[in-house]
Amino acid sequence: MSAQGLEVIDRSVHITHEWINELAGRLDWSSKRSALSLLRATLQHLRDHLMPDELAQFSAQLPLMIRGMFFEGWVPKKTPIKERASADFIAFIETRLGDTEEYRGAEDISCVFKLLNTKVSAGEIADIRASLPSAIRALWPAP
Numbered sequence: 001m002s003a004q005g006l007e008v009i010d011r012s013v014h015i016t017h018e019w020i021n022e023l024a025g026r027l028d029w030s031s032k033r034s035a036l037s038l039l040r041a042t043l044q045h046l047r048d049h050l051m052p053d054e055l056a057q058f059s060a061q062l063p064l065m066i067r068g069m070f071f072e073g074w075v076p077k078k079t080p081i082k083e084r085a086s087a088d089f090i091a092f093i094e095t096r097l098g099d100t101e102e103y104r105g106a107e108d109i110s111c112v113f114k115l116l117n118t119k120v121s122a123g124e125i126a127d128i129r130a131s132l133p134s135a136i137r138a139l140w141p142a143p
Helices: 007-027 032-047 052-059 064-071 086-097 106-119 122-131
Strands: none
Touching (some): 007 032, 007 064, 007 106, 052 064, 052 122
């Protein structure tokens, strides 16, 4: 039982910690704060490439707190963006991470996508990957 009687919030916090811990392990990073920053930056930049229907279907499978981060700062009229090159996708995320020492670029972004492969339905992952430009899709291993 939750101390505040808000089990849905407590459960979401727990699941969010599980995702961050799993991602930090996949990355082999010591900083969970940096792993969270990478997860947030990657999800938000991915979001900006998706059409609203696909974005809604994908977000419905995210835990409550991660869904909040996913939508944080979203400006619907500016999406989807037309970025096509993986180098631009990677560079954008790098600028969001600032001086994260452990960041290795595409390899780490791929770790976020591998995490999503285990947490989101295979059908939804296939739909999202299919909607991305091929160069960006190449960063995301098939489930």
